Amino acid sequence: MPFYEDSGNRLIVLIEQLKLSILSRSVEETIKYFASKSGFPFLNQLDYKITSQGKKLSDALQEQSGVESGRIKKVLEALGAGNFASQKLDELRDGILKEKKENFAWVSASIVTKIGWLAFFAIIPMAIYFLSTMAGIFQSIGMSELVVSESIKVIVILVCAILFIVLLFSKRLKNG
Amino acid sequence: MADYSAIAIYALLASIAVYAAILMRKNSAAARENLILSQAEKIAEYFSSTGSIQKALQQLVQEQPSSTLAYSKILQKIGSNVEASLAFEQAAAESQNKLFAETCIMIASAIKKNDANALFQSVQKLKDAANLSKVIGAGSEMGSFILQFVFAIIIPLIYFFMITTLGFQSDVYLEGFLGAIVVFSALFQGVVFRQWVQAMVKIPMVLSVFYLLFFVLAPKFIGGILGSIV
Numbered sequence: 001m002p003f004y005e006d007s008g009n010r011l012i013v014l015i016e017q018l019k020l021s022i023l024s025r026s027v028e029e030t031i032k033y034f035a036s037k038s039g040f041p042f043l044n045q046l047d048y049k050i051t052s053q054g055k056k057l058s059d060a061l062q063e064q065s066g067v068e069s070g071r072i073k074k075v076l077e078a079l080g081a082g083n084f085a086s087q088k089l090d091e092l093r094d095g096i097l098k099e100k101k102e103n104f105a106w107v108s109a110s111i112v113t114k115i116g117w118l119a120f121f122a123i124i125p126m127a128i129y130f131l132s133t134m135a136g137i138f139q140s141i142g143m144s145e146l147v148v149s150e151s152i153k154v155i156v157i158l159v160c161a162i163l164f165i166v167l168l169f170s171k172r173l174k175n176g
Numbered sequence: 177m178a179d180y181s182a183i184a185i186y187a188l189l190a191s192i193a194v195y196a197a198i199l200m201r202k203n204s205a206a207a208r209e210n211l212i213l214s215q216a217e218k219i220a221e222y223f224s225s226t227g228s229i230q231k232a233l234q235q236l237v238q239e240q241p242s243s244t245l246a247y248s249k250i251l252q253k254i255g256s257n258v259e260a261s262l263a264f265e266q267a268a269a270e271s272q273n274k275l276f277a278e279t280c281i282m283i284a285s286a287i288k289k290n291d292a293n294a295l296f297q298s299v300q301k302l303k304d305a306a307n308l309s310k311v312i313g314a315g316s317e318m319g320s321f322i323l324q325f326v327f328a329i330i331i332p333l334i335y336f337f338m339i340t341t342l343g344f345q346s347d348v349y350l351e352g353f354l355g356a357i358v359v360f361s362a363l364f365q366g367v368v369f370r371q372w373v374q375a376m377v378k379i380p381m382v383l384s385v386f387y388l389l390f391f392v393l394a395p396k397f398i399g400g401i402l403g404s405i406v
Contacts, residue, residue, distance in 0.1 A: 001313055001369065002205045003213075003306045004275040012305045013278050016298040020285035023294060037268070037281060093301060097308060104312045111319045115326055122331045125353055126338055133345045157353045165360055169367050 008096055011071055014038060015093045018079070019086050027079055028057050042072050071096065114167065121164045128156045181392045184384040191381035198374055209275050211243060213306055216279040216299045219247075224292035229260045229283070246276065261287040320365050327361035328382050336389055340397035351390055358382045 003009050017038070021030040028050055034040075035047035042064060049060035061080040065073055071092070078088035128148055131138075135147045215236060222232035233251045237244045246267060253263040261284040268280035279299075286295035335354055338344045362382045366375030 001309070001371065002202065003209045003309050004278075005370075006309060009305055009309060013275075013302060016301060017278065017282050017285065020282050020289070020291075020294055020298055023291055024285060024288040097305060100308060100312065104315060107319065108315055111323070115323055118323075119326060119331065122327065122357055123334075125350055126335060126344070129344050129346070129350055130338075133343070153347075154349055157349050161353055161356055164357060168360055168364055 008071075008100060010039070011075070012093055012096060014040060015075065015089045015096075018075070019089050022085055027085065031057075031079070040072075042068055042076070046076075114170075117167055118164060121160045121167070124160050125153075125157050128153055179392070181388060184387045184392075187380045188384040188388075191377050191384070195374065195377045195381065198377060208273070209306065212273070212276050212279055213299065213303050215240070215244065215247070216283065217296070217303060219283060220286075220292055220296035220299050223286070224296060227292075229287050230254050246271065250280075261285075316369055320369060323364060324361045324378075328358050328385075332358060332386065332389060336394060339390075340394055343398065346394075354390070355383070355386055358386050 004013070014034070017034065018030060021033060025033065031043055031046050031050065035043045045067075046060055046064050049055045049063060050057060053060075055063070058080060061076050065076045065080075068076060074092050074095075075089070078085055078092055081088045131146060132148045132153060138144060138146045218236050218239070219229075219232050222235045223229050226232055226235070230251070233247050233254070237248050237251060250263045250267050253266065254260050258266075264280045264284035264287065268277040268284070271277040271280065279302075282298055283295060286292065286298075332354060335346075335350075339346045359379055359382065362378035363375050365378065366372040
């Protein structure tokens with residue numbers, strides 16, 4: 001995936017832009033400046049609260065913070081940290097990078113186990129069909145309890161398909 | 177059942193061609209992003225050493241005349257008495273490339289404060305993030321490839337072997353299950369890595385292979401070992 005298509009990377013770019021901007025502008029001016037230039041809606045909403053509704057920066061940040069969650073909430077907290085805003089933004093950016101590294105390490109470690117389980121669920125129906133194919137032999141040697149009925153085959157296939165899909169898309173495999 | 181093998185072969189070839197085109201476009205976008213970040217780093221370096229953004233741009237344009245057309249335009253604007261930070265902001269507004277626009281905004285902010293060091297550090301952090309994305313991207317691609325190799329190639333081949341050579345009795349449920357595995361393995365790339373275009377192109381690719389393997393080839397080989405015993 002190209003660098004700028006990743007939402008985490010876009011946020012890192014915004015953090016660096018905000019950091020550089022608050023060197024020469026106030027936080028209010030920075031929010032106003034990026035409201036028109038950035039693709040992040042929370043900046044537009046903040047600017048609307050400050051410019052159109054006449055709210056104080058701290059009130060607008062607090063109000064917006066109640067609406068947002070996750071990393072955006074942390075950006076808002078950093079912007080409200082006064083003289084420490086730049087430092088807080090640094091910490092947030094380092095946190096995002098660290099989280100990405102940890103997620104990736106986890107995904108790399110878990111993918112082999114996951115493939116093993118997926119293969120297991122993919123092979124089970126074949127084992128059931130093996131028993132089904134051998135029905136004549138089982139009956140001739142008096143082990144008819146091993147003969148698999150049509151309904152059991154369908155149930156096993158459905159269960160395996162559901163487990164396969166759930167495991168395939170489980171969050172543990174999400175990209176960092 | 178009607179024979180759709182010609183359609184399947186055309187669908188397979190067309191999806192392979194589209195997939196190759198997507199990969200080439202993706203690689204070209206990644207190379208463009210690398211160039212933008214390394215040029216921003218150079219500007220920060222030269223800005224720091226010369227103390228002037230105009231000299232920094234001149235140095236960059238002289239070094240890389242073929243890939244700095246956008247910076248040459250900014251330089252021309254600065255030469256015609258447009259304020260440097262404004263020239264970068266205008267370039268950001270006019271640019272079609274989002275990453276280039278974002279770096280221009282960063283450079284404009286650094287010019288306002290005349291702080292080349294802060295710009296250099298910020299660009300370094302973006303490069304770190306880009307390098308990490310590359311490592312994650314390569315690892316994820318590998319994981320995705322292994323998964324799809326196993327479930328779109330190895331497992332269907334095992335099934336093919338079981339049905340033809342060993343002679344297991346297959347039916348529509350088993351073929352439906354295997355088809356679902358193959359399609360969901362292709363969808364995996366879209367859901368987990370958000371590469372929907374690639375995932376959507378892979379579906380006709382794997383489905384056409386699946387059709388050719390199980391509906392065209394398999395019936396010709398059925399009658400295997402187990403089938404003859406039973």
